[in-house]
Amino acid sequence: MNRAKRLWFVALAIALALIACDRDKDAAAPPPSNSVAAGAPPKEPLKLPPDDAPPPIVDGDRAMQYVKEIVKLGPRPLGSANHKKVEDYITSHLKGDEVEDDSFTADTPEGKFPVRNIVAKYPGTKDGVIIIASHYDTNYPLRNTSYVGANDGASSSGLLLELANHLRGKQRDGYSIWLVWDDAEEAIKPDGSGGLPNEMPFSEDSLYGITHLAEKWQADGTLKKVKAFILTDMIGDADLNVEKDTNSTPWLQEVVSEASKRLGYQSHFFGRQMEVGDDHLPFVKRGVPSVDFIDFNYGYNNVFWHTPQDTVDKISPQSLQIVGGVVLETVRILDKMDPVPPK
Numbered sequence: 001m002n003r004a005k006r007l008w009f010v011a012l013a014i015a016l017a018l019i020a021c022d023r024d025k026d027a028a029a030p031p032p033s034n035s036v037a038a039g040a041p042p043k044e045p046l047k048l049p050p051d052d053a054p055p056p057i058v059d060g061d062r063a064m065q066y067v068k069e070i071v072k073l074g075p076r077p078l079g080s081a082n083h084k085k086v087e088d089y090i091t092s093h094l095k096g097d098e099v100e101d102d103s104f105t106a107d108t109p110e111g112k113f114p115v116r117n118i119v120a121k122y123p124g125t126k127d128g129v130i131i132i133a134s135h136y137d138t139n140y141p142l143r144n145t146s147y148v149g150a151n152d153g154a155s156s157s158g159l160l161l162e163l164a165n166h167l168r169g170k171q172r173d174g175y176s177i178w179l180v181w182d183d184a185e186e187a188i189k190p191d192g193s194g195g196l197p198n199e200m201p202f203s204e205d206s207l208y209g210i211t212h213l214a215e216k217w218q219a220d221g222t223l224k225k226v227k228a229f230i231l232t233d234m235i236g237d238a239d240l241n242v243e244k245d246t247n248s249t250p251w252l253q254e255v256v257s258e259a260s261k262r263l264g265y266q267s268h269f270f271g272r273q274m275e276v277g278d279d280h281l282p283f284v285k286r287g288v289p290s291v292d293f294i295d296f297n298y299g300y301n302n303v304f305w306h307t308p309q310d311t312v313d314k315i316s317p318q319s320l321q322i323v324g325g326v327v328l329e330t331v332r333i334l335d336k337m338d339p340v341p342p343k
């Protein structure tokens with residue numbers, strides 16, 4: 001995860017008041033009415049299909065085991081031997097799956113680096129693709145510390161390996177699902193928030209892997225098939241509170257919100273609103289409906305983020321299970337939406 005702009009001022013207070021207000025409204029009146037500002041065109045309420053199937057169950061303990069094993073490899077910044085080890089670790093768990101390798105050389109402020117995105121594809125019966133993504137590299141400026149990114153990079157990458165177990169060998173009655181372990185998400189220079197002379201704005205020096213993939217898929221026409229881009233990042237915190245990110249697509253957040261309610265996990269979602277700069281931006285920019293599952297309050301005031309304290313003892317199998325379940329339920333609702341709304 002790179003950076004988030006916090007909206008800790010009047011907007012937040014208003015947003016929280018509105019969220020609280022919305023919840024009261026939901027409790028009072030089952031079909032939520034989409035009230036609109038005077039003069040704005042009335043918005044069609046999003047109709048979400050019911051789902052009678054048993055709730056998807058993700059094995060949080062097995063996901064946690066993957067997280068621990070990734071962390072055990074040590075810091076995995078771009079260009080390191082450990083980075084190669086984690087690439088091998090991920091691909092070794094995808095044997096027999098259809099895997100697309102997207103390897104290229106990134107030109108960064110610290111020189112050229114090999115970058116590798118790993119894409120595992122699970123075909124469905126419907127025409128279209130849902131992407132579930134996680135970056136797996138660790139922060140480059142912290143490469144000479146003990147920083148292992150247990151939450152930032154490993155938690156979501158381990159969860160995706162467990163989602164692969166869930167998807168493997170089953171006939172999907174829905175869209176194809178592509179799991180993406182993207183690389184070089186982290187900034188190479190310090191990200192411009194500390195005011196130091198060698199820093200760079202994060203927008204000019206990050207998201208190398210996922211940007212390459214979005215550009216490639218735009219050029220070859222693949223992007224048109226992508227119905228939704230679901231990003232997971234920093235989702236292992238035992239105190240799980242997924243943000244309502246203002247860069248994400250509102251209708252897709254409505255689907256996530258409904259999915260969380262269906263599983264009884266709504267208290268972990270969307271209690272705070274902020275703008276998050278993350279791997280979804282290249283897809284947002286290209287008009288793909290996108291949502292970021294991120295908890296950007298890791299320890300009070302996010303104190304563990306990008307520090308050597310981002311260690312496995314802060315991660316909980318239950319948080320992995322909650323996020324995994326809500327991701328799969330979101331996919332299941334999307335599977336029944338045809339066509340899905342545009343961004």
Ligand SMILES: [Zn+2]
Binds near residue numbers: 001002139152186306
């Ligand atoms: Zn990060």
